Amino acid sequence: MSVMQDLRNGMSIQYDCCNLCGQPITAGKWVNGKMIKSYVKMTVYGRSETRKVHVDCIRKYTAVDNTEIFNSTKVRKNGVINFTKIRIKANDVMALKAYMVSCGYTYIWSNQSSAEFISPKFSGFSSFSKMIKNAPKKIDGFKICNVDIYDANDMRTANVYMSNGINTDYTEVGRLFNKNTEKSLKEMNEYIKAHN
Secondary structure, three states: OOHHHHHHOOOOOOOOEOOOOOOEOOOEEEEOOEEEEOEEEEEOOOOOOEEEEEHHHHHHHOOOOOOOOEOOOOOOOOOOOEEEEEEEEOOOHHHHHHHHHHOOOEEEEEOOOEEEEEOOEEOOOHHHHHHHHHHHHHOOOOEEEEEEEEEOOOOOEEEOOOOOOOHHHHHHHHHHHHHOOHHHHHHHHHHHHHOO
């Protein structure tokens, strides 16, 4: 594993260094009698503790396009490759952006209360499901607002947001979406309706 990959995954040995660039972090500077911090705390996927990150680095980090990363180790028998577009609310949108990008998602836009991301491409819903299960434990106020699923092969799409859905519900909906039969799509719509 490269040094940069170690840094991105929160494995940097020096805790007083930026998690992304590896350079030392200073406390900040005084402007008009007020301390302006030069860093934010970043919650990293797969790590229990937060890491310090330069404000400038987080801006660069969220500009990375991860959509072509392929999360699954092999393509499922059905041959379908998916990706999702997801909008999420959180108490701290900056922390949400940092966490989702460390999960491999691509940041699209945000406002004061929510942000939207595109997932990497995947085959099967285990990576997407795992993120939905783990993220609420890491990010305060994590709440899904919308989910669109795509078939990357033909760009077929469906809105699969479930206000009462958990990670396994999204896995089931993805399975029905990928079958792409009249019966399975009807079952998918009924399943979504039952969880809203």
